[in-house]
Amino acid sequence: MADNIKVCPEGAVKDASGHVPERVKRAEWKKPFFDRQKCNGCGVCLDVCPTGCISLGAPDRRDHHACPRVIDFKNCIGCGFCALECPVDAIEMDLLSVVEEKMIKEAVQRDKSMKWTLKKIGYRAFQKVMKLASKIIPFPIPVLLTGPGSVMMLAQNIKARGIKHVLVVTDKVLMDLKLPDGFLASLKEHGVAYTVFDDVQANPTIENVEAGRKIYRQNKCRAIVGFGGGSPMDCAKIIGARIRNPYLSVRMMKGLFRVIIPIPPFFCVPTTAGTGSETTVVAVITDAGNHFKFAINDIKLVPKIAVLDPELMKGLPPQITSTTGMDALTHAVEAYINLSGNSFTDENAENAVRLIFENLEKAYLDGSDMEARNNMALASFYAGIAFTRAYVGYVHAIAHNMGGLYGVPHGLANAVILPYVLDFCRKASEKRLARLAVAGGIGTHGEPEEELSYRFIEKIKTMNKNMKIPTGIEPLKKSDIPLIAVRALKEAHPLYPVPVFMTHRVCEEIVGKLLV
């Protein structure tokens, strides 16, 4: 008679001689361990499990199949049917503690495998090539118009270029606040006709782009103005790309240098200080079909003129001031610790960090502080210059997925994730973080680097706390974590020259910390 009758939860099974065997203690029930090397995801164990405690889990593209796992070891009665019926003998039964040990051991082993090492070498080679290429590629820097009221000068500049009709891309919130009114009036004054396209969502989608493109063509516009936060500016960039490249769909432009024909004259008026979109080569867009956020990178997307007008940012609520400011800080920090930086990007990033440390909390407390606002706008611009050449890192890779899946504002997601990722890569980029701490004015040369780097991360955490930024992401679901990890790593590898690579397991751990 089989031994597994001893674990029948109801004690109802009798052996051949008719007596109920002594029950085994719950703590001593053996649990299944799934050997990923042998498993093929056939799902036989799911079917034979009498308690239904095995699940096939999320997709794992590394294996090209889903691997089963026990949802809750409490429900497993240790009957061993799965181990018995597994066609390829991939399941071993063992005590719970041993199983957990094996799981950790296997995960670590996977991280050390030769395949992963080779991949890392491949990524670094790619990044090296990109670094060399970035020396050749002429990254344009937009003409800057700064200071209070500078937005009025933009109309004049547009007119000077002989443009008769512009498309102003903005969003409904700004239109309700009547923020663009002054700018639109000045356009009228200079005899430049305009059409407003304000149907841009918080995370712009491909549908928004197509709608904007339709309006551009209907009204025979000749130039585009992106007016607002990151969303309208990014949307405006992609509208421009689509107008000149009608044969390329938005999905086809995903990646590096896929925009073939330069976009129409493009001007940026940021109303938040954070995205840096007014100077970068990147535009981020969401595919509503699968909630996948992706980036289009091309030097043709850099605007001709960027206007940094602190007056436009006066009415910004403190919540948005803080998160967009932290977004700019994330750009600066990630660009600085990345391996593709050079002296030019380092200088810009240091400037940005200094300005943000000095001014962000001031602007948060007092929105009408013009000097702080202006400095924040400049910081965002500098950070933009830095990261468009030296790229961003894992913070952005994860934050993009939070935006794509749950619509979490990009700045907020960045602010929340930044300290966790810095904790992870602190050791590898200790030197750089220490230098940033000195540049930010929270330390002096000569102090131990370790201490400085810790102080830098602590400073970010305090800033978050002071500005009431939470430590986790509320809508995050536990079941989505593997998916987020897969997508984030897909985005980061091999493009982002991060200081130290993250494996799938570590990424899952870090995303797991964001659970509220």
Place this chain on the structure above:
Amino acid sequence: MSEKHVAGLNLEKYNRKPVRKSEGSMKEKGYMGKILNVDLTTGDIREEELPDRVYEKYLGGMGLGAYILYNRIPADADPLGPDNLLGFLPGLLTGTGSLFTGRWMVVGKSPLTGGWGDANCGGNFSPAIKRCGYDGIFFTGISEKPVYLYIDDKVKELRDASDVWGMDAVETEEFLEKKEARGDKKPKVACIGTAGESISLISGISTDKGRIAARSGLGAVMGAKRLKAVVLAGKQRIVPHDRQEMKRISRICNNWVRFQPPFVSGPLTALFGAIMRLLPVAFTMDGLLYKIMLKKWGTVSMNQMSPEMGDSPIKNWKGSSRDWGFMKSYSSNPDVFTQCETIKYHCYSCPLGCGGICTTDDKYGKTHKPEYETVLALGGFCMNHDVKTIFYLNEVLNRAGMDTISAGHAIAFAMECYEEGLITREDTDGLELTWGNSEAIVALVEKMVRREGFGHILADGVKQAVERIGKGSEKFAVHAGGQEPGMHDSRNDPGYALHYSVEPTPGRHTLGSHMYYEMYQLWKVVKGIPKIPPMYRKSSKYRDIDKQAQIGVVNSKYMTLINCVGACMFGVFLGAKRIRIFDWINGATGWELTPDQYMEKAADIHSLKQAFNIKHGIDPKKAKLSDRALGRPLQNKGANKGRSIDIEAMMKRYWEAFGWDSDTGRPSDGQIQKIIADV
């Protein structure tokens, strides 16, 4: 606790012995030895033990179904009446530790063709039937009110289904899973959607929220019996004869499946297709290459390749690869589907996992990854290149439980009628049925599912639609004996033409073709069958009719065997040496037979299906595929330019090779007597 308790260490002990006393009658032969007969008219549920010799003769699955149905359905039975039988059958190998063997069968007299009807489906339902202790559940009679059958280890009863009647397939499944759940273990549900309830002749039976046994119109039979669902929660064990042997063979198979080199990007598959089209010679296809594509993308990997090589019918079989070129098919390139795939989906005991769950932005939010057949039937076949509508329609048709291939054919047929002026805007309720009008396609499918207005005319397939429209529209309707053929062009591969026309279930793309034969590599294990050279001229396929007929016979036999054991075609494509079906059957049952003997058994089962058709008054000659799909008239452009098939001669040779009458396709009375007498 003693070390012996550890199940993993003590395998041999319960390999041979039944676990519970109540299961003492259970056989250690991979099958359960019983079937369940349910009379829906009287509510009578009766177990029936089958002797071993039935299994030795008919194996299980489709073979068992053929045996029961041939003997028990009277000759003049109405397919939608009480005399028809509807059987749910797992495969012989399901649950025995073999891989790729998780498919189940529905059998019955088809209302669509009037003859033998079967439909095959994956998912997780197949082992559930066996775990209830049965090798088949057969329904007869008609219930007064809607019911569903519930089975677990203690209870077998028909329960009232009036509260789920009217729900779609996904809602029904969710409702019943919740209602009948015991702890964490959910029961397995097979049910019909709204199309089956409204007795649409192209409806199927759905399981796992969107996998459908769709062909032959058996959902209509279930709907006519007012049987909404079958809910199974049995926990009995399936014990093979020699588990270690089963595992040994499974490991061989598994090693081949795990071999997965990195592969090209999706749109590049179109290039392969174009090369295959342009070369005058064809290379023998190896299933391993197809497996790599299946594992990476699923069946959608063929979306661009297939039209390029001329394997996909375009524009209601009228168009060609020229009409559906690279740029038009680009919108449905394989990468589009994997990008929105959030969960990988495996059927039971499948190491390949070609399925997936995709997130969409329509009102349903997610859908099963559309199959190649669906994408082409609703895409290139109607010239629709809006891939979003395909995702949406996939879910709409899944929920209704309607066959996507037949629905695509019906729509394309209506479009051509509209183009030729046979129907006008008034007939179509104001829909502009021009080629590629995706909005009209969506509106029409929604009408078909609800049987509203013009949708009612198309909701029973093209053969019924021709009768309802008239006006000489039959020349635009492509079907074989009432069943719409699959999305593989018979002009590109004469094997498809033969199997569409000559099988007891006509119009089915899963039964055989020249390419399938190449991938089976059966000549390595079965004696006396034609071998395909590594490279051959394409035109030889059209000239050598004798060889084509021989290949067709082997295909039919092998596929019958595959359906008997419940294996998946995509697994079998790996080749007979890599996936050893014959060895698995021996290991599971303890029989010691050679592959040739199994092929003979399969031939008998195939003959029995043909005899079923003859008994029910089907003329095998009339099941011939419509002329347009045979290259009559010849196409003047595209991949299949100037190709036509001499199907009449091929059918005759095929019947001859089976030993049937070469003029009428009837097995002789002596043959049939011999097949059914031994049992």
